[in-house]
Amino acid sequence: MAKLFRFLPLVVFILLGVLLYRGLFLNPQAMPSALIGKPVPEFTLTTLADKERTVTKADLNGKIVLLNVWATWCPACKSEHPYLVDIGRNPRVALYGINYKDDRAAAQRWLRDFKDPYVFSLFDVDGDLGLDLGVFGAPETFVVDHHGIIRKRFAGPINGAVWQREFLPLISDIEAEIAQGS
Amino acid sequence: MMMTKIFKPLTLLLSCAVLIFSFASSASPVDTFVFKDEATKVRFQQLSKELRCPKCQNQNLADSNSPIAQDLRLIVYNMLQEGKSDSEIVDFMVYRYGDFVLYKPKVNKMTYILWYGPIGLVIIAGVVIFMMLRRRAGKIEQTEQELSAKEQSRLDDLLK
Numbered sequence: 001m002a003k004l005f006r007f008l009p010l011v012v013f014i015l016l017g018v019l020l021y022r023g024l025f026l027n028p029q030a031m032p033s034a035l036i037g038k039p040v041p042e043f044t045l046t047t048l049a050d051k052e053r054t055v056t057k058a059d060l061n062g063k064i065v066l067l068n069v070w071a072t073w074c075p076a077c078k079s080e081h082p083y084l085v086d087i088g089r090n091p092r093v094a095l096y097g098i099n100y101k102d103d104r105a106a107a108q109r110w111l112r113d114f115k116d117p118y119v120f121s122l123f124d125v126d127g128d129l130g131l132d133l134g135v136f137g138a139p140e141t142f143v144v145d146h147h148g149i150i151r152k153r154f155a156g157p158i159n160g161a162v163w164q165r166e167f168l169p170l171i172s173d174i175e176a177e178i179a180q181g182s
Numbered sequence: 183m184m185m186t187k188i189f190k191p192l193t194l195l196l197s198c199a200v201l202i203f204s205f206a207s208s209a210s211p212v213d214t215f216v217f218k219d220e221a222t223k224v225r226f227q228q229l230s231k232e233l234r235c236p237k238c239q240n241q242n243l244a245d246s247n248s249p250i251a252q253d254l255r256l257i258v259y260n261m262l263q264e265g266k267s268d269s270e271i272v273d274f275m276v277y278r279y280g281d282f283v284l285y286k287p288k289v290n291k292m293t294y295i296l297w298y299g300p301i302g303l304v305i306i307a308g309v310v311i312f313m314m315l316r317r318r319a320g321k322i323e324q325t326e327q328e329l330s331a332k333e334q335s336r337l338d339d340l341l342k
Contacts, residue, residue, distance in 0.1 A: 034277060134236075
């Protein structure tokens with residue numbers, strides 16, 4: 001028994017090594033959304049394009065809805081924009097924007113200059129909807145299923161690899177659920 | 183000559199001074215909130231320290247300058263002015279941001295290792311050291327006896 005003690009530092013070292021190795025592949029910044037499995041929060045906001053038009057969550061039509069949080073002050077939103085244009089054309093999803101804590105005129109100009117990929121954008125000037133969604137920065141994208149339940153929150157800009165890895169599998173799963181009638 | 187003599191104690195004094203004064207300094211953001219009473223102000227300060235900034239995740243709401251922290255501090259202030267309780271405010275934040283928003287983690291099954299791990303490790307280390315010391319004490323007695331036996335035979339040889 002006493003002889004085995006001499007292996008204790010080695011064992012501790014190996015355990016620590018395994019733990020730290022795993023840690024290399026974890027993202028310390030990743031904050032899992034608390035909204036997963038919960039319905040999209042209620043809101044009453046104007047659209048970005050028309051300040052007379054008020055919408056609620058009933059107006060988010062589509063089997064699979066993507067809510068993209070964006071703003072003109074967010075440089076990463078500019079970099080993900082081309083991919084959003086593609087996603088906007090994708091018939092499998094309906095892409096809506098949440099213009100987060102932004103200036104209406106500047107945001108409208110931005111969409112005019114770079115193309116508007118959204119069905120429409122919500123004008124969340126105070127960030128109230130963002131707060132209810134647990135948003136802590138832009139860009140963020142939420143996947144909402146056919147029951148209005150939030151299935152995923154991706155924080156960061158979308159690109160080809162991200163779309164393949166983070167979104168496509170979930171979209172296929174939801175489509176399968178719809179096909180099965182659940 | 184004089185310089186080298188005072189160098190050591192002077193360095194020591196200055197290092198202590200830097201250490202002590204650094205405890206007093208902290209760059210926190212300045213909010214200009216007016217509270218309805220002193221108790222509410224204390225609750226605000228307490229909650230700001232217990233909630234984490236979701237963006238600058240190593241800081242609590244009290245210390246962070248990021249826009250989201252300013253927004254959340256404002257929310258806490260408004261909820262306090264409305265008369266909400268501390269637990270209502272905390273639940274509000276946790277509903278939206280998850281358990282991670284609590285700077286001081288909850289004590290539940292998932293966090294037992296976090297809370298009790300360090301003291302557990304100290305206890306294990308203490309036990310290991312104790313057992314090693316006991317073994318070493320035993321070894322020393324053995325070698326003393328051996329030496330005695332060896333020395334004894336040498337002595338006999340010398341005396342022959």
